[in-house]
Amino acid sequence: MKRLSWFNITALTVGFAFLYLPILILMIYSFNGGRNVAIWAGFSTKWYGELFRDQAFLDAAWVTVKVALAASTFATVLGTMAALVLVRVGRFPGRTLFSGMIYAPLVMPEVITGLSLLLLFISLGVDRGVFTIILAHTTFAMCYVSVVVSSRLVTFDQSLEEAARDLGCSPVSAFRLVTLPIIAPAVISGWLLAFTLSLDDLVISSFTTGPSATTLPMEIYSSVRRGVSPKINALSTIMISIVALAVIGTSIAAKRAAVRAQRDEQAAARATG
């Protein structure tokens, strides 16, 4: 399959144009001087200025970042533990239920996850707000983290950790000194995935929040329902740029780290074998 025909080139061009043109148009129109989004009225950055003067958006942005930082960190710890259980621990009672609970949230419609968590919080009498959003996001994000981390753990040579144990390491320090550095790239990309999932979530946040906390997607949604606004274009442009830079940057760094880790692991395997 080495010949790139005209058909292939057309498909790739049309496909990537379809994927990227809408985002590009959105970003271009954030620099539009007029209020009407569709009619170009000269270059201007005034919508960015308006955005930064809008207290509601700034507050929501702060809530969102707080939630995403906390939820992605908890999700990474819990998801890594779950991955270790799935890959390392053999049989234990309730294993099928456990793996079912890890995979089910990945295919569960968000409206159902949101509804069920809200009903739980209400029946427990928990005050809803930032705290409940964090709990909700941690729960669905940990499943994504565990999938990412377990796919790396499967290829990991367990004899390395056994060697560390033979050399007198405690299980915890063997994990910290040997396993963790090797699975680190997967853990980091799991964290990043959890972070963006939390950052983007509208549905589950809307269900699980209370009157005290509004996240950025909720603020965007309620503004967008009233129609297109250049201020939202400006905000979107900022968010897309941050995410794109972060993803490209970490994927380059992760690739380098993975190559290095693979080399170390092979060298260590040669030395122990």
Added chain:
Amino acid sequence: MRKWPLIAVPYLWLLLLFLVPFLIVIKISLSDAALSIPPYTPTLDLAAGWAGLRQFLSELDFENYAFLASDDLYWRAYLSSLQIATVSTVLTLMLGFPIAYGMACAPEEWRPTLMMLVILPFWTSLLIRVYAWMGILSTEGFLNNFLQWLGVIDAPLMILNTQNAVYIGIVYTYLPFMILPIYSALEKLDGSLIEAAEDLGCTRTKAFWLITVPLSRPGIIAGCFLVFIPALGEFVIPSLLGGSETLMIGKVLWEEFFNNRDWPVASAVAVVLLLILIIPIVLFQRNEQKQREAGK
């Protein structure tokens, strides 16, 4: 044993925040709506012991499900969700397959970049990607202005707030989920098989249909399920791009809950949606299982 804390922490977390909430949804779907806080009865009175439990169980019924079955709003919402999800899955396949095929044919050194370009939109907010189409599809939007400037149309087309906009939104949002599994199936495909077919007198087109398509089938199936399953319960896309006549069950559930505040009916809607989803989910798992076994 040291492994027990490792198992217990994530296990208890998921039990409490995934399984128990779901059991509560089932329970409330069997309750009656009431003008109280919380707005449903019966509530379990643990202090009354066995008698309380018996009383509680006797008050549960399937009334809400009977209501779903009798009111044709829900029927039509489920059916139209199934229809919208099916049509958009087919459209996504028709657009996604040629792209995946093009990627698999592309020179090896381009492929990581192409992969990156397919994955990148997945990282940007769904809400923003859907919003981008609002500005393009509206009557005074980019597309209509462009077509009028070209002289193709005289009056602006009504696309936003129709079912067509929902199709565009779903295809756009889930396209990467279709491309990636098909690409990974096509990439593994042995090119010499196609050469052999051509040597034996097949035309390129015939070889494509006889060799390439059947061998990439697991990828096609996986891609279709990865689009169909989330599309069925979608909320954001029909809510922002669809019109009032676009019925999708995710939107109905949302409105039942937030606007009508009928929790028991919203819970029953959720349970039925999940029952419908079990079929494609099981089929998807089986396809994955088969692929894993074939890989060994």
